[in-house]
Amino acid sequence: MSHDAMLAMLADAIAQRLLRPLDLAFARFIGECDPQAEPHLLLMAALTSRQLGDGHPCLDLQALDALAEEQGWPNAWLDLLDTSPPPASRLLAGADGLPTQAPLVLDRHRLYLRRYWQYECGVAQGIIERLDKAPSHAEDLSDELRRLFPPSTNATLDWPRIACALAARSAFSVITGGPGTGKTTTVVRLLGLLQTLHLRMQTAQPLRMRLAAPTGKAAARLSASIAKQIERLDVTENVRATIPLEVETLHRLLGARPDSRRFAHDRQHPLHLDVLVIDEASMIDLEMMAAVLETLPPHARLILLGDKDQLSSVEAGAVLGDLGRRAEQGHYNPTTASWLQTASGDDVSAFIQADAMPLDQHIAMLRSSHRFGATSGIGRLAAAVNTGHAADVNALLNTRSTDIAWIPAGVSDPSFASIMLNGDADRFETASSGDAPQGFRFYLEQLRQLRPAMDASDAAYRSWAQNVLEAFNHFQVLCAVRHGPSGTEKLNRDIAAKLLAAGWIETDRGWYEGRPVMMTRNDYSLGLMNGDVGIALRMRGPDGELRLYTVFPMTRESLFARTEDSDAPVRCVLPSRLPDVETVFAMTVHKSQGSEFEHTALVLPEDPSLILTRELLYTGITRARRWLSLFGTQASIEQALAQRTRRYSGLAERLALM
Numbered sequence: 002m003s004h005d006a007m008l009a010m011l012a013d014a015i016a017q018r019l020l021r022p023l024d025l026a027f028a029r030f031i032g033e034c035d036p037q038a039e040p041h042l043l044l045m046a047a048l049t050s051r052q053l054g055d056g057h058p059c060l061d062l063q064a065l066d067a068l069a070e071e072q073g074w075p076n077a078w079l080d081l082l083d084t085s086p087p088p089a090s091r092l093l094a095g096a097d098g099l100p101t102q103a104p105l106v107l108d109r110h111r112l113y114l115r116r117y118w119q120y121e122c123g124v125a126q127g128i129i130e131r132l133d134k135a136p137s138h139a140e141d142l143s144d145e146l147r148r149l150f151p152p153s154t155n156a157t158l159d160w161p162r163i164a165c166a167l168a169a170r171s172a173f174s175v176i177t178g179g180p181g182t183g184k185t186t187t188v189v190r191l192l193g194l195l196q197t198l199h200l201r202m203q204t205a206q207p208l209r210m211r212l213a214a215p216t217g218k219a220a221a222r223l224s225a226s227i228a229k230q231i232e233r234l235d236v237t238e239n240v241r242a243t244i245p246l247e248v249e250t251l252h253r254l255l256g257a258r259p260d261s262r263r264f265a266h267d268r269q270h271p272l273h274l275d276v277l278v279i280d281e282a283s284m285i286d287l288e289m290m291a292a293v294l295e296t297l298p299p300h301a302r303l304i305l306l307g308d309k310d311q312l313s314s315v316e317a318g319a320v321l322g323d324l325g326r327r328a329e330q331g332h333y334n335p336t337t338a339s340w341l342q343t344a345s346g347d348d349v350s351a352f353i354q355a356d357a358m359p360l361d362q363h364i365a366m367l368r369s370s371h372r373f374g375a376t377s378g379i380g381r382l383a384a385a386v387n388t389g390h391a392a393d394v395n396a397l398l399n400t401r402s403t404d405i406a407w408i409p410a411g412v413s414d415p416s417f418a419s420i421m422l423n424g425d426a427d428r429f430e431t432a433s434s435g436d437a438p439q440g441f442r443f444y445l446e447q448l449r450q451l452r453p454a455m456d457a458s459d460a461a462y463r464s465w466a467q468n469v470l471e472a473f474n475h476f477q478v479l480c481a482v483r484h485g486p487s488g489t490e491k492l493n494r495d496i497a498a499k500l501l502a503a504g505w506i507e508t509d510r511g512w513y514e515g516r517p518v519m520m521t522r523n524d525y526s527l528g529l530m531n532g533d534v535g536i537a538l539r540m541r542g543p544d545g546e547l548r549l550y551t552v553f554p555m556t557r558e559s560l561f562a563r564t565e566d567s568d569a570p571v572r573c574v575l576p577s578r579l580p581d582v583e584t585v586f587a588m589t590v591h592k593s594q595g596s597e598f599e600h601t602a603l604v605l606p607e608d609p610s611l612i613l614t615r616e617l618l619y620t621g622i623t624r625a626r627r628w629l630s631l632f633g634t635q636a637s638i639e640q641a642l643a644q645r646t647r648r649y650s651g652l653a654e655r656l657a658l659m
């Protein structure tokens with residue numbers, strides 16, 4: 002087969018949506034650089050590029066059959082790939098990365114674009130270097146650990162204390178756990194412990210500690226949660242004052258620059274810090290993690306917090322998932338177990354495994370949720386989904402409960418309208434607390450009822466806007482998909498039409514008061530990040546006139562943009578300055594990562610979809626703090642339970658081998 006014939010075949014595949022134009026362009030580039038290259042190297046190049054679109058940093062040559070099935074490849078591709086190993090070419094480097102100019106790298110059975118191979122090697126190297134740093138002595142930590150985590154009468158292991166001890170032991174650690182399992186509480190105590198011990202040494206300079214999260218929303222949530230925890234922390238005022246309250250986005254931390262992939266900080270310009278905590282680490286993709294590790298000074302500690310069972314990052318890689326694969330069983334070695342016994346008094350001998358690896362010694366999983374008590378339907382449903390037990394999931398959904406309503410007919414059921422508008426408390430067993438789930442009427446009512454008088458002060462308008470934004474957070478519709486009858490695009494149109502018909506909004510086209518919008522890209526000049534949510538409200542302009550602005554919560558990012566009064570609780574942007582937003586009565590589960598809502602309506606597609614996986618269902622369910630309305634047929638739920646999100650990556654193997 003000639004290059005031209007191969008490229009023509011790949012061009013056909015674009016029409017069938019099997020490849021992206023970008024993938025073909027890369028194959029063509031390979032062909033142009035090496036006219037002697039075997040044609041099937043062009044196919045491999047296109048497929049390696051295509052994998053990135055599905056979140057896989059590499060083309061796993063041992064998983065071709067599974068990929069072919071998932072991605073619907075024609076048999077001819079498999080025949081070409083199966084029969085021949087990757088052909089030698091000066092464009093294909095080996096596992097040593099040589100020749101350095103080659104754009105493709107074959108490392109064991111994985112084919113990478115060089116850039117992603119470098120990211121993966123960089124992440125593995127950065128982590129391994131930190132594992133080797135001299136561990137703290139157990140005796141040094143013991144008193145502080147016992148003070149910060151007083152012994153409980155409960156016979157079960159104190160996982161937060163174990164996690165804190167392991168994180169204090171070395172320069173790299175992962176604390177994973179579901180919602181409300183105490184990750185923030187643990188890390189605040191950890192920061193208190195590290196600083197207390199540090200300040201006891203003669204070097205009186207306090208540790209420089211910084212906190213970050215992948216999105217503005219996640220950063221704001223962690224900020225609020227840290228503030229509460231610090232108040233209760235049992236440390237000296239000196240120490241308390243050094244624990245940061247501000248959480249910044251990773252982009253801001255690294256010094257993102259508009260229109261550039263490069264950050265202001267890199268290996269030559271490292272971050273000035275001693276301890277870095279990153280929350281919602283499941284959302285960090287491989288490229289971002291490589292950038293973080295590259296910019297960390299060699300002595301600095303890195304602590305990752307997150308839920309390993311959530312959906313992976315939108316971009317390629319599944320770093321937290323790869324790191325946390327073995328967390329459930331602990332996989333500690335006898336040295337760690339004995340170290341923990343001395344440091345924290347915890348006996349993890351039941352979690353010793355013969356195949357323990359160095360990385361396992363740095364990972365702890367928190368196991369009991371303080372948010373969802375033992376009787377919480379949402380907590381139990383999330384756990385059952387995680388294990389994939391369809392019978393348990395069915396039993397929970399079929400039992401009337403205080404916090405879950407299941408609507409098996411999906412969004413075509415008339416109840417969608419009443420749940421979306423009012424929350425429909427009758428669908429839930431009445432809880433003793435007496436308060437009830439809300440729908441969109443709640444924030445629209447606040448918008449109307451609390452609206453300040455025409456001549457009210459700017460401060461009154463801003464405080465009203467803040468209330469409306471907070472009220473909007475009570476309820477959110479989440480969809481698995483964007484397109485189709487149960488996708489965000491249609492539901493956003495339907496919901497707006499219903500709110501218009503019910504008289505809650507003045508139009509459902511263009512900009513109208515009450516329109517909730519989400520940023521679809523980062524805008525550094527405005528200090529608004531992809532995923533930030535604002536609401537259009539009539540606010541007072543600088544000339545004193547009332548006009549429609551989009552109001553966003555004030556975040557640390559907005560302060561950097563320095564466009565407004567930094568003490569204001571909200572910031573106002575003219576809609577004309579926001580070309581990249583979409584209406585967000587309904588958002589995808591992917592976009593909802595890092596956010597939580599009191600009441601979540603989770604909508605599953607009726608038709609089989611590859612997107613519908615166990616991780617997606619789990620992530621959607623756990624966005625609900627108190628009430629979950631689940632719209633989905635039994636078949637769609639079972640499909641989600643049966644399908645796993647799989648990311649082909651060499652990171653776990655690389656960490657095990659290094």
Ligand SMILES: Nc1ncnc2c1ncn2[C@@H]1O[C@H](COP(=O)(O)OP(=O)(O)OP(=O)(O)O)[C@@H](O)[C@H]1O
Pocket residue numbers: 178179180181182183184185186187226371372
């Ligand atoms: N050991 C504990 N005993 C009782 N309550 C606790 C304990 N640890 C944490 N909590 C409470 O449980 C709630 C959740 O804790 P925390 O915010 O630390 O969890 P998280 O895992 O960070 O949650 P999120 O899923 O929101 O990230 C908080 O209100 C916290 O005060």
